[in-house]
Amino acid sequence: MKFRVFATFVGPSLLLMFIFIAAPLAAVFWQSFHVTQPVYTTVVAETCTPGFINQICTTESRIQLELDEDGIPIRTTEFVGLQTYRSVLELDRFWAAVKDFSWSKLMVIDFWKALRFTLTFTLVTLPLVIGVGLLIALAVNSAAKTVRGQIIFVSLLPFIITPVIGALSIRWLFVGDGILTAFLEWVIERDIAMLGHAWTIELLMLFYRVWHVAPFAFVVFYAGLQTVNNDTVESAVIDGANRIERLRYVVIPHLMPLIVFVSLIHLMDAYRVFEEIVGFRSQGYVISLQWLTYDFLTPDETGNRAVSSASASAMLTMVGIVIILVPLLRKTWRDHRAGLN
Amino acid sequence: MAAPRSLRMSTGLRVASIGFIAFWCLLAAFPIAWISVMSFKLPVDAFASNPLHVVFGPFTRDAGKGLSILDIAIGGTAIWQFVRFATRRMPHLVKAHPPFGSTLLGWIFGSLLYGLVFVVVIAWILPSVMPAINKLAGPLGKPIIGFTIEHYKSVWIGDGFYRNFLNSLMVTTGVVTVSLTVGTLAGYGLARSGSSLAFWILIVALVFRALPHSVLVAGYLPVFINSAEFLRPLLGELAPTLYGKPFAVIAVLVSINQPFTIWMLRSFFQNIPAELDEAARVDGCTHFQAFRWVIMPVMWPGVITTGLFSFLLAYNDFLVTSLLLDATNQTMVPAIAGFFNRETTTTDQVKAVAAAVSITAPLFLLVMVFQRQIVSGLTAGAVKG
Structure with missing residues (x-):
């Protein structure tokens, strides 16, 4: 295919990605070093009231917004270097907490709190998603052929549901004396409030994510199981391998590329955890990195959006993405090189 | 092709595997199914701690918003027919009559029409016809399950x-x-x-x-x-x-x-x-x-x-x-x-x-x-x- 033809085919897509992904990325990078704010001037005014012999004069200074001819506040943008990063990371409080070896002090700082949750969330859900997905795939693979379609249909529901709604639907089961709260109280015979503690909410959020993503892992693994070489399995049987050994030495190695694929997709998605915070309304207890950026972007009471703080926290979030992507990119690069030779 | 004898599962493993699938299906469908049941009940029933109250909605029924056996039978048949139509007939219809030769447009148009007919039949025609039929039916027409679509009405219209x-x-x-x-x-x-x-x-x-x-x-x-x-x-x-x-x-x-x-x-x-x-x-x-x-x-x-x-x-x-x-x-x-x-x-x-x-x-x-x-x-x- 000639370059010109290739460019016409790919052009529109590249243009969109350039305008709406690459350019905003550059803009965010720039914004994180600059602060745009209204100009305030200090006006010193002397007011005098008539008094006996001398006037009584008071000098007071007022801070006032500068307006242009149209009455719109003038805004200036200035370069502030790493100041926004420092204020997002709250380095003073961070070092104070580190010096005291105080985990609880560290966990009241928004950014570090969000980082802690995002990492825990990503790393805890990963093995669970892979494990549960694999278990369902193995179980369905051994089930009768006639019911497999229905099982796949039901399994797809948690995957397809709007994430915010999915989180809400689980939350509603626990709200107040909701059905599952009532059930748990009956089982362990004590009063509980699943939505009243940080750790119980976090548990629900982990559960929700595994519930939401396990179907994806299941479908991918199930498709992979269809291509397991039966001869290999049979020769393993002849060699005396039991079920666990066959799983360990034949099936899992066969599925390994898929396991890597699902893990990478899951790492990317779990690191962006956000909808759970909205659905479970956990912002008072637990927040994530992406939620932090979202919160900076939401207008506060005065209608201002903390754009440069949002940009700084977004750039910091990106660091994690880069770390997750490096192994993936290296693998793709190696495959590409192998394909060329 | 039947699996070779050596590959067949033992009974214990088979039971465990079927049990696990059943548990997973319950887990997958339960939250969604439960909130849809909740949405048809008055708040007293929807947030009751007794699950039977949520399912049967005694307060909703006593408030005069209930379904009789006849309602359930007729409504159930109607919904079943809709489901059959969507899964069996609709793909063929869309393929046979694609507007402007585009299957995608056909699907968009078809699903919109389908949704409209569904809402009109289930939320408008049936609720306005059924009370009269229920009166004639005697014991079969007595409400047994609490059921109301007032929340849907107030959300969508109000x-x-x-x-x-x-x-x-x-x-x-x-x-x-x-x-x-x-x-x-x-x-x-x-x-x-x-x-x-x-x-x-x-x-x-x-x-x-x-x-x-x-x-x-x-x-x-x-x-x-x-x-x-x-x-x-x-x-x-x-x-x-x-x-x-x-x-x-x-x-x-x-x-x-x-x-x-x-x-x-x-x-x-x-x-x-x-x-x-x-x-x-x-x-x-x-x-x-x-x-x-x-x-x-x-x-x-x-x-x-x-x-x-x-x-x-x-x-x-x-x-x-x-x-x-x-x-x-x-x-x-x-x-x-x-x-x-x-x-x-x-x-x-x-x-x-x-x-x-x-x-x-x-x-x-x-x-x-x-x-x-x-x-x-x-x-x-x-x-x-």
């Missing part, structure tokens, strides 16, 4: 949820059509090129796919809010403020979705043998003619699958739409945040539940109709490694 629905419809239709048009061309180009430029484009797309959406929105917001000033030198007085405009959100969602779309479509196009378009080229077609007359007729399964995932992204999005759309243009998912934020009374809570179920219902139908395509889409990227 709170104007239908406007959010229309906004969602507009945004998703826009995203799916633009995304597929642009993505199909790019996917085809990338699949047939094989140059290292194509490889690098795919790698960059992979990096873009991993970006958190909030990062991008942080880039859009200041520009969109002030876009009238930025664009004035170019467009004069017509320069629009992009903030709050659905078409701006469509452009954003299409772009965010592009990396995924081109990867997926590329893998579908790679499965179409290149000999096909080479034969057309030998016969004197240009690349575009080959694409139009040889590839387009055979590409629809892959395009429909990719379209489903574009639809899901646009429909399910909360972050982008909640930050970039103003209140009048809000889509359904961010709008529900408004419902549950003012959840002060239990009635408000049940209304929020009803809104949530309304959002989920189209997705449920989608899985029902397109299960095969969704599964093939999930595995398309994966099985090739």
Whole structure:
């Protein structure tokens, strides 16, 4: 295919990605070093009231917004270097907490709190998603052929549901004396409030994510199981391998590329955890990195959006993405090189 | 083919495996099923701690809002017929009469019509006819289960949820059509090129796919809010403020979705043998003619699958739409945040539940109709490694 033809085919897509992904990325990078704010001037005014012999004069200074001819506040943008990063990371409080070896002090700082949750969330859900997905795939693979379609249909529901709604639907089961709260109280015979503690909410959020993503892992693994070489399995049987050994030495190695694929997709998605915070309304207890950026972007009471703080926290979030992507990119690069030779 | 004896499972393992599947299916369906039951009850029943109260709704029934055996029988038959129609007849009908030769348009139009007929029959005709029949039926016409659709009515009509629905419809239709048009061309180009430029484009797309959406929105917001000033030198007085405009959100969602779309479509196009378009080229077609007359007729399964995932992204999005759309243009998912934020009374809570179920219902139908395509889409990227 000639370059010109290739460019016409790919052009529109590249243009969109350039305008709406690459350019905003550059803009965010720039914004994180600059602060745009209204100009305030200090006006010193002397007011005098008539008094006996001398006037009584008071000098007071007022801070006032500068307006242009149209009455719109003038805004200036200035370069502030790493100041926004420092204020997002709250380095003073961070070092104070580190010096005291105080985990609880560290966990009241928004950014570090969000980082802690995002990492825990990503790393805890990963093995669970892979494990549960694999278990369902193995179980369905051994089930009768006639019911497999229905099982796949039901399994797809948690995957397809709007994430915010999915989180809400689980939350509603626990709200107040909701059905599952009532059930748990009956089982362990004590009063509980699943939505009243940080750790119980976090548990629900982990559960929700595994519930939401396990179907994806299941479908991918199930498709992979269809291509397991039966001869290999049979020769393993002849060699005396039991079920666990066959799983360990034949099936899992066969599925390994898929396991890597699902893990990478899951790492990317779990690191962006956000909808759970909205659905479970956990912002008072637990927040994530992406939620932090979202919160900076939401207008506060005065209608201002903390754009440069949002940009700084977004750039910091990106660091994690880069770390997750490096192994993936290296693998793709190696495959590409192998394909060329 | 029966499995060899040595590969068969022991009884214990078999029971455990069936039990596990049953448990998983319960777990997968329960939250969704439960909130749909809740949404049809008065708050007293919906949030009762006794599960039987939630299911049968004694207070709802005593308030005069109940279903008799006859209601259940007739309503159940009607719904069953709708389901059968959607799964059996509809695919054939759409294939047989595609408007303007486009199956995709046929599906959009067909599902809209279907949804409309469904709502009219279930929420309007049946409720107005049934009381009269119930009176004649005697004991069979006595209400036994509490059931009310008043929360749906007050959400959709009273709170104007239908406007959010229309906004969602507009945004998703826009995203799916633009995304597929642009993505199909790019996917085809990338699949047939094989140059290292194509490889690098795919790698960059992979990096873009991993970006958190909030990062991008942080880039859009200041520009969109002030876009009238930025664009004035170019467009004069017509320069629009992009903030709050659905078409701006469509452009954003299409772009965010592009990396995924081109990867997926590329893998579908790679499965179409290149000999096909080479034969057309030998016969004197240009690349575009080959694409139009040889590839387009055979590409629809892959395009429909990719379209489903574009639809899901646009429909399910909360972050982008909640930050970039103003209140009048809000889509359904961010709008529900408004419902549950003012959840002060239990009635408000049940209304929020009803809104949530309304959002989920189209997705449920989608899985029902397109299960095969969704599964093939999930595995398309994966099985090739």
